[in-house]
Amino acid sequence: MYQNNYCEFLRFINLSSVEVGKHLYWNIGNYSLHGQVFIVSWIVIFVLLVLSVLGTKKLERIPDKLQNFMEFVLEFLQDIAKNQIGEHEYRQWVPYISTVFLFILGSNWAGALIPWKLIVLPEGELAAPTNDINTTVALSLLTSIAYFYAGISKNGLGYFIRYIEPTPVLLPINILEDFTKPLSLSFRLFGNVLADELVVSVFTLLVPIIVPLPVMILGLFASSIQALIFSTLSAAYIGEALEGHGEE
Secondary structure, eight states: OOOHHHHHHHHHGGGGGOSSSSOOEEEEEEEEEEHHHHHHHHHHHHHHHHHHHHSSSSSSSSSOOHHHHHHHHHHHHHHHHHHHHTTTTTHHHHHHHHHHHHHHHHHHHHHHHSGGGGGGOOOOOOOOGGHHHHHHHHHHHHHHHHHHHHHHHHHHHGGGGGGGGGOOGHHHHHHHHHHHHHHHHHHHHHHHHHHHHHHHHHHHHOOOOSSSHHHHHHHHHHHHHHHHHHHHHHHHHHHHSSSSSOOO
């Protein structure tokens, strides 16, 4: 009986290790890394770097198709930063907002468009990096660090006055808000990307040819919206942190 209870206890304390699907792990010392996440992430980063270099390698007064497309993307991302952060302070944050948007968009589309199942791994399978909670949490924590840096760099220690405004009674709620921001960012992105891939997989198993196509197209649209939401909220949080308590 005691042995059975001990086994049940072990199962209980190992609930945190429950995962969706199998993963390819790289063991480095005492650390285990999700290999498939790194592989696809590096592919996405490489493609983005190649497009950036090719699009800006030879700038012309009359842009060609690629340069014209790159300028359109840059203007779109500048508008996101300007609308959320403000006209006077948005420029230094355009690189961060652009990087977050393009990486999430590239990761989501890589998971939706590329038939990763054709690539056989020793364990697990390749997929969008954003369907792994570790990736979305890391991106959310980067945003948290960014808006803390923005607020402190502009207002100094006066930034923390916001936690007791308009009354010190709201101090616990204002602190809790800073914990919920990265949580909501990470779980929203992770949940939507994972759900989209699961829906497409189920439809592909049931009706392999025609039915999954509309779902995949809808998934591409939803993936783009998720990248837009994440980058817009990141810019909004940074803009909120830059609001001047130190100027009062």
